[in-house]
Amino acid sequence: MPYFLNFNFMITIISGTNRPNSNSIRVANYYQALLKERGMESQILDLAKIPEKFIFTALYDNLGKDPEFNKFVDMIKGADKYVFIVPEYNGSFPGVLKAFIDGLDYTASFKDKKCTLVGIATGQMAGTLALSHLTDILNYLGMHVHALKPRLPCVQNLLTAGKINDPVLEKLLQSQAESFIKF
Amino acid sequence: MPYFLNFNFMITIISGTNRPNSNSIRVANYYQALLKERGMESQILDLAKIPEKFIFTALYDNLGKDPEFNKFVDMIKGADKYVFIVPEYNGSFPGVLKAFIDGLDYTASFKDKKCTLVGIATGQMAGTLALSHLTDILNYLGMHVHALKPRLPCVQNLLTAGKINDPVLEKLLQSQAESFIKF
């Protein structure tokens, strides 16, 4: 996972699951291109690469003590803005994403920063509650959440060669990216 | 960031209940002074003055047809930013506030605008769910919600001669107002 921060990345895109080869990471890559086309560099934080035992080695009394986990923490601390790609699991977002947030330093991470959310699902009803729950949490941590929260149903069929193949959803994501850059 | 608003108010403060002589209107007046001290003019939309039958005369097929109600609508349309003073009633915010929102023109009201919320309650547990529900709705309508959402418990004892008498909460509201002006 080499990443080079010549300039500090302003935006970190969080692929919100540790499921291997997830739709989330595919959408994260798409979103990175979307931002790049608009002149914004970003880095991707892929929860699939997180230390396997982090829920024991990096939380609670071990907060900040796992050097491998700290690399992920730095990808949060070094950014000002965040894009969360959020799959729906069991009526909310993945537990691993919340566990990751539970491993961050409360005061130094999200306070007074800004983010935007993209909900994805393999079914028709994509993640309204997932985005609502995550908004509650991020607001609690002091981060402003962009109002426009696109939801991509049947996401497994939406990407062709790294591009969104539904013109309405593509336009929606472009609008979101442009509005978020100015947010 | 000096603003000069001869006529058009930039900020509308919504006192979120139609209860007569409410704590909400008292907090709304306090918040108006808070903004004025920081150079920002605002106007107060007091739901206690709303037409008594508006849930029948101004909603659904009558949207936009009640001239008295339209004066309130104009206080929304003419602003760019909003402060919601939100009492907790029955585990959420007052029904009359949602009914008021149901009487607004969806596309011309809150989209791409910004707001901040203040929760108030007469008991110890002030309005977490009320603010969460309202955030969901305002985000749905396309409005960005400021992350800092102070909650004022035992609000009936908090105001003396129009000032918040608890230094911690006073400072919190001042921080919110200053951050919101720049939001």
Added chain:
Amino acid sequence: MPYFLNFNFMITIISGTNRPNSNSIRVANYYQALLKERGMESQILDLAKIPEKFIFTALYDNLGKDPEFNKFVDMIKGADKYVFIVPEYNGSFPGVLKAFIDGLDYTASFKDKKCTLVGIATGQMAGTLALSHLTDILNYLGMHVHALKPRLPCVQNLLTAGKINDPVLEKLLQSQAESFIKF
């Protein structure tokens, strides 16, 4: 609105909007037939018939003082179980429904009783947040909410001669009704 309570009705069905000729009342009538076929009598509380000024005449210091409104209160107090037909307005349920709840006696209404919810919408994405918000409120008031909360998208096309014309949704509502009777 004649209703005769020879025996007390056990179930009150609440049509959750005051919009005239709403889809909610049509679904409420359907649900009443569904319950009757399973041996359960019920009465319908139609918010379209509520006193026009009740948000001023029946709330706060006027709680319990509007005799017309009290007839609706009695339809709540006299029941043990409730079916809420809940349209989605602006990302949640109608303000008038919450205002109605704000006019009820907190302790004598819903505590230790049971209810079930049906979400309806004229669009594709029917009311997840509406049902979540309402569940929060009803739980706060001490009422148990049945877990199965069917949502009916494009509801305006779903009813033919008072029957649900989509076999999957019809079966879902039948299951809900049967499970709710035993709840």
Added chain:
Amino acid sequence: MPYFLNFNFMITIISGTNRPNSNSIRVANYYQALLKERGMESQILDLAKIPEKFIFTALYDNLGKDPEFNKFVDMIKGADKYVFIVPEYNGSFPGVLKAFIDGLDYTASFKDKKCTLVGIATGQMAGTLALSHLTDILNYLGMHVHALKPRLPCVQNLLTAGKINDPVLEKLLQSQAESFIKF
């Protein structure tokens, strides 16, 4: 209501964090005694004892494949009722609890079963949103959630020799337990 439980536990109490020596496990033990005094056997599922890598070894394509994790799954499958002891972390419940739920078999776990929730926090404002989010998820999974959801603020000071030392909260938990047994 006599129950005979030679082997199968009817109630599983879930201590909702993997934090070592947590307040959650202390409250779980207290709740077990509370149920036992009322004639109900229960077992405690302690998330602190869960396999350290389960978010990689037991989720997604590995669902059901980790024999150590499956012992915890069996404690869910074998029960009909659940008590969740839910600490507040970062404005919601612990990520590890959701990750655990993400490792359960959707259809065989919670559907048509019943549960009750206890919120705990070390601060004054105990976990309203945590319980709301968890209710959304458990309802989504088809489980009925008891309406009474006590919240224990400053929980670290509440237990003396395994007993709740606040008479009001003790009575509240006793009421909850008794109501839940009949739920």
